[in-house]
Amino acid sequence: LLAGKSILYDCIVIGAGIQGSCTAYQLAKNKQKTLLLEQFVLPHSRGSSHGQTRVIRKTYEEDFYVQMMHESYELWAQLEREAGVELYRRTGLLVMGPENGEGFSRLKATMQRHKIPTVFLEKQEFSQHIPNVNLADGNGALIDTFAGVLYADRALRAVQRLFQSCGGVIKDGEKVIDIRPGAEVTVTTDSGVYRGRSLVITAGPWANTLLRHTGLQLPLKVVKINVCYWKEEIPGTYSVGQSFPCFIEMEPKEGEYDIYGLPSNEYPGLMKVCYHMGSETEPDERDKQTDRGDIDILVRFVTRCLPGLVPVPAVVESCMYTVTPDHNFVLDSHPTYGNIIIGAGFSGHGFKFGPIIGKLLSQLAMGQVPSHDLSPFRIQRFQSHARSSL
Ligand SMILES: Cc1cc2nc3c(=O)[nH]c(=O)nc-3n(C[C@H](O)[C@H](O)[C@H](O)COP(=O)(O)OP(=O)(O)OC[C@H]3O[C@@H](n4cnc5c(N)ncnc54)[C@H](O)[C@@H]3O)c2cc1C
Numbered sequence: 001l002l003a004g005k006s007i008l009y010d011c012i013v014i015g016a017g018i019q020g021s022c023t024a025y026q027l028a029k030n031k032q033k034t035l036l037l038e039q040f041v042l043p044h045s046r047g048s049s050h051g052q053t054r055v056i057r058k059t060y061e062e063d064f065y066v067q068m069m070h071e072s073y074e075l076w077a078q079l080e081r082e083a084g085v086e087l088y089r090r091t092g093l094l095v096m097g098p099e100n101g102e103g104f105s106r107l108k109a110t111m112q113r114h115k116i117p118t119v120f121l122e123k124q125e126f127s128q129h130i131p132n133v134n135l136a137d138g139n140g141a142l143i144d145t146f147a148g149v150l151y152a153d154r155a156l157r158a159v160q161r162l163f164q165s166c167g168g169v170i171k172d173g174e175k176v177i178d179i180r181p182g183a184e185v186t187v188t189t190d191s192g193v194y195r196g197r198s199l200v201i202t203a204g205p206w207a208n209t210l211l212r213h214t215g216l217q218l219p220l221k222v223v224k225i226n227v228c229y230w231k232e233e234i235p236g237t238y239s240v241g242q243s244f245p246c247f248i249e250m251e252p253k254e255g256e257y258d259i260y261g262l263p264s265n266e267y268p269g270l271m272k273v274c275y276h277m278g279s280e281t282e283p284d285e286r287d288k289q290t291d292r293g294d295i296d297i298l299v300r301f302v303t304r305c306l307p308g309l310v311p312v313p314a315v316v317e318s319c320m321y322t323v324t325p326d327h328n329f330v331l332d333s334h335p336t337y338g339n340i341i342i343g344a345g346f347s348g349h350g351f352k353f354g355p356i357i358g359k360l361l362s363q364l365a366m367g368q369v370p371s372h373d374l375s376p377f378r379i380q381r382f383q384s385h386a387r388s389s390l
């Protein structure tokens with residue numbers, strides 16, 4: 001297919017994970033002729049957006065994330081109405097962390113400043129509210145009462161369906177192999193050539209592979225996450241049905257990353273408990289990364305804190321994070337080509353923001369002023385890291 005004869009799209013979006021799919025949907029809703037390209041046949045489990053569940057919460061230390069989450073909750077509710085499916089289940093989120101530590105104190109202050117419905121649990125009342133969990137000595141605890149679970153696979157399918165119902169075109173099983181920047185961007189896949197007035201790159205772990213065609217590299221680290229499910233000794237002990245909440249244990253030991261869990265639900269009798277970091281991998285070689293250091297940390301945690309679980313993972317699935325040095329996202333225009341928009345580096349916490357990120361990236365692609373302050377997400381903050389070969 002010759003580019004000269006191909007259709008001119010208002011926007012081409014590369015990557016049909018949650019961020020690309022939400023962006024494409026927002027564009028199509030705004031009457032933009034939009035093409036969404038995906039390298040794998042959909043649905044697939046080789047990126048970052050697959051799996052049945054994700055945590056949704058406003059519990060962040062930074063004001064900008066809390067402000068974005070206010071709107072994201074509204075947009076998730078709107079998506080539920082438009083798609084006619086349940087995407088969110090309220091469970092609450094228990095956060096445990098060093099009571100006098102900086103992170104936990106900042107979190108408490110942000111929750112109070114934004115008046116987020118929160119229950120602060122005293123040590124002596126903890127086990128009465130949260131049975132079958134051992135609170136570590138020196139840890140405080142709070143509950144974000146509106147937090148919960150997003151049904152991830154279902155949400156992704158719903159957004160893609162809504163995009164198509166607005167006239168959007170999805171071409172899956174088509175890998176982008178070249179990008180030619182210009183007033184009209186030319187995108188070549190392994191089976192076609194497409195032109196767009198603007199381009200959005202939301203390629204998850206493959207962001208740098210694609211950005212190379214535009215002369216830009218970002219300081220992104222791709223890690224494999226072992227998604228572990230643990231068997232309940234007594235089925236139902238930690239289940240949504242018993243109103244068990246999601247949880248985050250902040251910095252379980254000095255120098256360690258957070259551990260988080262979701263109540264048993266998708267696999268009855270199994271609770272998801274994961275380490276918020278993994279070992280570096282090439283995205284196409286994910287299954288060759290077999291490091292299990294994270295699982296060793298989780299076994300110790302489960303043994304100490306969750307006595308109702310068998311301390312050996314029953315099911316281990318795989319997923320990837322694409323991590324920036326400060327764990328904040330990249331939401332920006334390309335430094336050289338203003339009509340190329342980049343959404344990357346979601347650092348293992350981007351799913352809950354999908355609808356608001358879709359809105360913000362679509363605003364950038366349409367040349368509008370974004371409706372949230374994007375300064376924390378600019379590429380420029382990596383000045384000492386970013387390697388531009390232009
Ligand atoms: C185990 C795990 C648990 C998580 N838990 C949470 C949580 O509880 N709450 C939360 O908010 N977030 C969570 N996250 C993070 C969240 O899931 C991610 O931030 C989000 O899914 C990233 O979406 P994405 O669209 O950027 O990437 P992806 O889903 O990876 O999508 C990128 C897409 O681009 C496609 N692509 C790449 N290159 C090309 C190419 N050349 N041509 C065509 N297509 C291409 C890929 O195939 C892929 O489908 C978790 C992530 C993991 C892995």
Ligand SMILES: O=C(O)[C@@H]1CCCC=N1
Binds near residue numbers: 248258276349
């Ligand atoms: O983003 C989230 O809420 C989850 C849980 C905490 C760590 C990462 N993902």
